[in-house]
Amino acid sequence: MSTKHLTWHTPQVTKLQRARLKAQKPAILWFTGLSGSGKSTIANAVEAELVTRGHHTYLLDGDNIRLGLNRGLGFSDRDRVENIRRIGEVGKLFVDAGMIVLSAFISPFQADREQVRGVVEQGEFIEVFVDTPLAICEARDPKGLYRKARSGEIPNFTGISSPYEAPTTPEIWLRGEQMSLEELVASVLSYLEERGYLVGEV
Amino acid sequence: MSTKHLTWHTPQVTKLQRARLKAQKPAILWFTGLSGSGKSTIANAVEAELVTRGHHTYLLDGDNIRLGLNRGLGFSDRDRVENIRRIGEVGKLFVDAGMIVLSAFISPFQADREQVRGVVEQGEFIEVFVDTPLAICEARDPKGLYRKARSGEIPNFTGISSPYEAPTTPEIWLRGEQMSLEELVASVLSYLEERGYLVGEV
Numbered sequence: 282m283s284t285k286h287l288t289w290h291t292p293q294v295t296k297l298q299r300a301r302l303k304a305q306k307p308a309i310l311w312f313t314g315l316s317g318s319g320k321s322t323i324a325n326a327v328e329a330e331l332v333t334r335g336h337h338t339y340l341l342d343g344d345n346i347r348l349g350l351n352r353g354l355g356f357s358d359r360d361r362v363e364n365i366r367r368i369g370e371v372g373k374l375f376v377d378a379g380m381i382v383l384s385a386f387i388s389p390f391q392a393d394r395e396q397v398r399g400v401v402e403q404g405e406f407i408e409v410f411v412d413t414p415l416a417i418c419e420a421r422d423p424k425g426l427y428r429k430a431r432s433g434e435i436p437n438f439t440g441i442s443s444p445y446e447a448p449t450t451p452e453i454w455l456r457g458e459q460m461s462l463e464e465l466v467a468s469v470l471s472y473l474e475e476r477g478y479l480v481g482e483v
Numbered sequence: 484m485s486t487k488h489l490t491w492h493t494p495q496v497t498k499l500q501r502a503r504l505k506a507q508k509p510a511i512l513w514f515t516g517l518s519g520s521g522k523s524t525i526a527n528a529v530e531a532e533l534v535t536r537g538h539h540t541y542l543l544d545g546d547n548i549r550l551g552l553n554r555g556l557g558f559s560d561r562d563r564v565e566n567i568r569r570i571g572e573v574g575k576l577f578v579d580a581g582m583i584v585l586s587a588f589i590s591p592f593q594a595d596r597e598q599v600r601g602v603v604e605q606g607e608f609i610e611v612f613v614d615t616p617l618a619i620c621e622a623r624d625p626k627g628l629y630r631k632a633r634s635g636e637i638p639n640f641t642g643i644s645s646p647y648e649a650p651t652t653p654e655i656w657l658r659g660e661q662m663s664l665e666e667l668v669a670s671v672l673s674y675l676e677e678r679g680y681l682v683g684e685v
Contacts, residue, residue, distance in 0.1 A: 294534050339580035350572040370552040378541040
């Protein structure tokens with residue numbers, strides 16, 4: 282009896298099989314932009330539209346990452362790098378699972394974003410720059426963070442006391458203050474459609 | 484124009500919606516057992532069967548975790564705890580995404596496994612104990628690790644120089660040496676079917 286275990290065949294499910302089952306081409310939609318730029322709002326709305334169309338998605342954001350996987354990481358340079366690195370690695374796992382995964386983090390440093398781009402395959406990393414001017418983000422200030430940053434209560438705040446390195450060649454460039462939410466969502470969906478992410482054949 | 488952004492409505496996609504789209508009840512199938520017990524082989528075969536039936540799955544194992552998300556973690560007690568903690572948190576994200584996620588790690592400590600059970604909801608953590616006697620695992624020794632552990636080349640090796648705390652009340656108890664792979668897979672699938680993980684209504 283015991284020898285039969287030596288001949289066990291292990292069927293491996295592949296990324297292609299998982300993606301075919303979902304009728305989509307998996308990718309990471311990486312939303313980057315200042316605090317208050319609208320990243321999370323737009324990403325949520327894009328996800329909702331994708332799900333309405335029957336696509337398989339997941340959204341990584343502060344709510345499900347900061348208190349879970351990345352609990353214990355702070356805001357030092359080293360921790361910020363590790364924060365983005367882990368999000369990228371989780372994104373890669375979701376892509377491997379065949380999903381369209383959306384992430385919404387400020388991710389201010391070009392090098393960190395390029396590191397994430399490097400862990401997935403060509404065409405699987407879609408950088409979405411939510412380009413809303415600082416003045417507008419600061420005027421919105423939905424969580425009162427800019428006020429605290431200006432008063433010095435929050436140190437190293439992106440856009441105020443820490444740099445935001447804007448993407449120079451993002452796959453999708455959204456002018457957050459010039460379009461309605463519906464228009465912004467439509468432009469992301471158009472990108473995905475035109476490049477074949479949403480068709481059944483992968 | 485700028486005020487319209489203040490009334491942006493954010494549609495939130497819920498776990499229930501994601502799961503409904505997949506016609507399944509999401510969960511983590513947490514395979515635990517000694518090195519060489521057959522965890523990974525059985526988990527791969529269960530995943531293949533689930534995918535054949537149209538289910539949406541993902542498998543977390545050493546291949547996609549150790550060199551990615553958990554790169555940099557070693558085998559100290561502290562690092563082992565963190566290793567399992569992160570796998571549990573990623574499992575939770577996949578459950579939230581509506582997936583049936585399988586994990587195959589020795590995970591020798593009861594407390595670590597209970598910690599993972601605690602981060603998901605009731606019924607979402609399914610402990611699968613691959614109960615293959617040490618003597619059989621050591622005789623198989625597919626990677627030559629037991630030989631190295633016996634010679635002292637590998638310290639703190641589970642079952643040899645580090646304890647394996649067997650689950651006392653696992654949801655699924657597999658006698659790895661008494662059944663064929665097909666029978667083992669069938670018993671996992673039966674568990675999932677009987678408890679409603681594989682039906683369309685969630």
